[in-house]
Amino acid sequence: MASNPTCKSLQKQVTDLQNRIKELSWKPSVENEVKRPPSNEKNVVYVQKDRKVPKFTGYNFQVEDWIEDVNTVLHAREMSRQERADFIYLQLEGSAKDEVKYRSHLVRQSPDQILEILQDAFGVKDNxxxxxxxxxxxxxxxxxxxxxxxxxxxxxxxxxxxxxxxxxxxxxxxxxxxxxxxxxxxxxxxxxxxxxxxxxxxxxxxxxxxxxxxxxxxxxxxxxxxxxxxxxTTDTVPEEPTTDVCASKDKTDSSSEQSDKFNQLLGIVQKQSEQIETLTKIVNTKQQPTSYNSRYNRFEPQRRTLLCFRCNEPGHKIADCPVVNSKKSGNG
The missing domain is CATH 1.10.1200 (Non-ribosomal Peptide Synthetase Peptidyl Carrier Protein; Chain A)
Known part of the structure; x- marks a missing residue:
C-alpha cells in the first residue's frame, strides 16, 4: 500500500505545476515575437486629442504641473494662436480666471502671456x-x-x-x-x-x-x-510548530524527533550543571584561608620515640635500661 504523501512532497508538486503553467503561458508570446517581422519604425507616444485638462482655480493644483499638462494637450492639437488662448481661458475658474479676465485684450489673445501671468500669480513665491x-x-x-x-x-x-x-x-x-x-x-x-x-x-x-x-x-x-x-543559532533548539497547511499532519511525524532532541538537550544541561558544581567546589576549596599553624606544621620536625636497643622496649635508652641496671645491682 502506497504511503501517504508528506507535506514537502505536496508542496514540491504544487511548485512544479506552477512552473509548468508559467512556461506554457510564456511560450506563445515568445513564438509570436519570433514570427513578428522586425520593424524599423521608431516608438512614438500619441496623446489623445480629446484629452481633458482639469479646471484650474489657482490653488487646487501646482501651477507648474497644470501648465505642463496644458502644453502637452496644445502640442497634440492643431490650433491657431487665438484658439489656444481661448482654450486656456476656458480651463480657468475662480481666482485664476479673474487674474486673466481683467487683463487687456491683447494679453488675453496670447497663450504664452496667459500662462506667464498664471505662473507669476500662483507659482512659487520664493526668490x-x-x-x-x-x-x-x-x-x-x-x-x-x-x-x-x-x-x-x-x-x-x-x-x-x-x-x-x-x-x-x-x-x-x-x-x-x-x-x-x-x-x-x-x-x-x-x-x-x-x-x-x-x-x-x-x-x-x-x-x-x-x-x-x-x-x-x-x-x-x-x-x-x-x-x-x-x-x-537555532540548530540546537527544537523546531517550533509551523503554521503551514500540513502542520497538523507533520506534527505527529516529528513529535518523536523533537522528543529525542529535547532529551539530548536535557542530558547536556545536566552534565554541564554537574561540571559547574564540581568546578565551584574546587574553586571554593582553593580560596579557603589556611591558618598559621597549618601552614607551618609541615616544617616542624616530628619527635621520634626513644627505643632501647637492649631490650627493644620504647621509652628509654640503653643507659637507662632497667634490665642492665638490674643485672648491675645483682652483681654488686
Whole structure:
C-alpha cells in the first residue's frame, strides 16, 4: 500500500505545476515575437486629442504641473494662436480666471502671456536665492527612499530653472553632485562619489538607478546574513510548530524527533550543571584561608620515640635500661 504523501512532497508538486503553467503561458508570446517581422519604425507616444485638462482655480493644483499638462494637450492639437488662448481661458475658474479676465485684450489673445501671468500669480513665491539655498541644503531624510529624494531634488531644480533658466548651465551635473553627496548611507555616498568622478557626464537618472541597485543588493546581502545567523543559532533548539497547511499532519511525524532532541538537550544541561558544581567546589576549596599553624606544621620536625636497643622496649635508652641496671645491682 502506497504511503501517504508528506507535506514537502505536496508542496514540491504544487511548485512544479506552477512552473509548468508559467512556461506554457510564456511560450506563445515568445513564438509570436519570433514570427513578428522586425520593424524599423521608431516608438512614438500619441496623446489623445480629446484629452481633458482639469479646471484650474489657482490653488487646487501646482501651477507648474497644470501648465505642463496644458502644453502637452496644445502640442497634440492643431490650433491657431487665438484658439489656444481661448482654450486656456476656458480651463480657468475662480481666482485664476479673474487674474486673466481683467487683463487687456491683447494679453488675453496670447497663450504664452496667459500662462506667464498664471505662473507669476500662483507659482512659487520664493526668490531665486532662497530656492538655491533650499536645493543645496536638501539632504535625504531618515525614512525617505532614494526615489523620493530624487523627486524632491528634481522638483526643486525645476522651480529654480522656472525662475531663472540661466542660473544652472549644467543641470544634470548639479543634480548628480547634490544627490551623491547627501544620501544617508555613508558607504553608498562613497560609491556614488567615485562614479561621479569617473563619469563626469553621467545622466542623473542613470546615477539614481545605480544607487537603487546598489542599495537593493546590500539589503539582500543583509537579509541573507541575518537568515544564516538565525539558522546557525537555532540548530540546537527544537523546531517550533509551523503554521503551514500540513502542520497538523507533520506534527505527529516529528513529535518523536523533537522528543529525542529535547532529551539530548536535557542530558547536556545536566552534565554541564554537574561540571559547574564540581568546578565551584574546587574553586571554593582553593580560596579557603589556611591558618598559621597549618601552614607551618609541615616544617616542624616530628619527635621520634626513644627505643632501647637492649631490650627493644620504647621509652628509654640503653643507659637507662632497667634490665642492665638490674643485672648491675645483682652483681654488686
Amino acid at each position: 531665486i536665492t532662497k530656492l538655491q539655498k533650499n536645493f543645496s541644503d536638501r539632504v535625504q531624510k531618515p525614512n525617505e527612499s532614494l526615489r523620493e529624494y530624487s523627486y524632491v531634488l528634481m522638483d526643486l531644480m525645476s522651480k529654480i530653472t522656472n525662475k531663472d533658466s540661466t542660473w544652472m548651465p549644467n543641470k544634470e551635473k548639479t543634480l548628480c553632485d547634490q544627490f551623491s553627496q547627501n544620501v544617508q548611507d555613508s558607504y553608498l555616498r562613497k560609491h556614488l562619489k567615485q562614479i561621479v568622478r569617473a563619469q563626469s557626464h553621467i545622466p542623473f537618472l542613470d546615477l539614481r538607478e545605480e544607487a537603487i541597485m546598489w542599495s537593493e543588493e546590500e539589503e539582500y546581502k543583509d537579509k541573507r546574513y541575518n537568515t544564516k545567523t538565525k539558522s546557525e
